[in-house]
Amino acid sequence: MTIRPLTVIGFDADDTLWQNEQYYKLTESHFRDLLADYAEGDHVSERLLEAEKRNLAYYGFGIKGFTLSMIETALEVTEGKAPAEVVGRILSIGRELLSHPVECLPHARDTLEALCGQYFLVLITKGDLFDQERKLAQSGLGDYFDAVEVVSDKTATTYRRIFGKHGDGPEQAMMIGNSLKSDVVPALAAGSWGVFVPHALTWVLEHVEKPAEAPRFREIDDLGGVKPLIDDICS
Template sequence: MSNRPVSVIGFDADDTLWQNEQYYKLTEGHFRSLLADYAEGEHVSERLLEAEKRNLAHYGFGIKGFTLSMIETALEITEGRAPSSVISEILAIGRDLLSHPVECLPHARDALEALAGKYFLVLITKGDLFDQERKLAQSGLGDYFDAVEIVSDKTATTYRRIFGKHGEGPERAMMIGNSLKSDVVPAIATGAWGVFVPHELTWVLEHVEKPEEAPRFREIPDLGHVPELVANLGS
């Protein structure tokens, strides 16, 4: 067994390794314009967020659930009178999201390259299986990871299972991501390190308070600081 404090490092994908939320925001803007004759844009966004909250338990995270929530919202706002052209356009912009090129965030490749081979790296991401596999393949980052876990949600139970499966348990693991709710807080709850890398467009449903009193909480401005952070844990 190594004397290093960490042997397994988990990375979130969307808005940690590559851009994601900005494309949802652009799609939402298009959706608001489609319903401009029926409601104010802010009202459309509010109703869409309500639909997303309701539907998470049914559709999970990802583009397909988002598209279904847009359709549901359009039908609600128009009281069932949304023209077929609007529904067709919603389906089209959903398909566009599913084929959008992947744009890696700054320092993502350099950080993974610096850690690969020294630590067991596992990608831990939630969302649609096909879409997440597509983005990982297009990112060109797949070869840096020793394992990939695409999960329906990220909870303390999820992290206990993954860090037990791929390592020596949460106490010698670290999770890195842009979501306090999904990546940091539940990982810390298991005894792992939780590293917060803020992204300016993190989805509102992923917002919670920073666990600043937690001894294993860390915050860094970007992924370029990861290798130094990991190296200095034991010092």
Template sequence: MTSRPLTVIGFDADDTLWQNEQFYKLTEQSFRELLADYAEGELVSERLLEAERRNLAHYGFGIKGFTLSMIETALEVTDGKVPTKVVGNILDIGRELLKHPVECLANARTALEALRGQYFLVLITKGDLFDQERKLAQSGLGDFFDAVEIVSDKTATTYRRIFGKHGEGPERAMMVGNSLKSDVVPALASGAWGVFVPHELTWVLEHVEKPTEAPRFREILDLGELPALIDQLCSGANEGRA
């Protein structure tokens, strides 16, 4: 059995490797404009967020659930009187989300190129299956990954399963992502390293406090800093903290 301290690195996709939330924000603005005759924009956004929070357990993460939450919100703020045409428009802007271009974030490719072949790289993402597969294909980053896991949610159990399946368990694994709630905190709970890469537009429902006291928590400005961080950890410079 290998004695390497790290063998598997998991990467989140949306807003870690490529832009995503900005397209939801643009769609939300279009949604507010559709309902401008019925409610103030801020109220529409508040109701939409409430609907998304309620519906996560039913529809999961992704565009389909977001579109259904928009329709539900339109029914609420119009007391069920939303015109059929507006519902059709909501469906249209939801479908447009499925066509948005894939814009890779700074240093995503550079980091993957530096780590490929040295570690087992696995993409761990949640959301609509077809949409995630589309974005991965259009990103041009697919060949860097040794495995892809599209999951319904990210929990400590999820990470234990994936890192056990593709490696020697979470103790020799790392998860990298922009969401503290989904990528970092549950990875830490599983026993893995958790590396936070902030994104300015991270969805509000993914916000939690930074686990700054966790020995295996790290934060970097962007993915360009990841190879050096990993080299440092694997060299034993911070072995006492691990």
């Protein structure tokens, strides 16, 4: 019996299949404006990033943790004197993040349609369960996936578990995403193919050195390159 080189394809969601970081950047800009009377914008952003780093272990990834980090930052830069209306506005712009439109990235639908039925497709994403479910539903891409995994973090262990659960193990799997840190490097460590699809806006905490020497590392310009790449690997 011939062993197929690939049986399972994993896709990241945010900034791989649809826009996401641009809405966080817009929210951060509004947040800086809210605190303009208390601190310079760059200082506010620096303090916010530090709060996000601290809080990942407590709140995880996603909008809820980001909103709590904004409130914590507002209290820090105002030395506990942030007016109630400022806190209320922070909560409001946090909620607005939960209702932003879903804008699919180029080639997302065509690529999934071309792969659907040929491979087991898994959406593997971090963040708030409610928000990720909302975006998947509004994207219209949900029917292409055979499984959806919303995880607290993406590690080599995560990929071994998912690709073992839904396929023939990580060696016959591929992970595609815009984050080297979350989508590519740990998938390579698990023994899978790791495909990097750069996005103009990627959260600073997701930046790591490109694993250019890894035999199973690939980089493509956009999702339009996925099908040709897979055809080449499987030929």
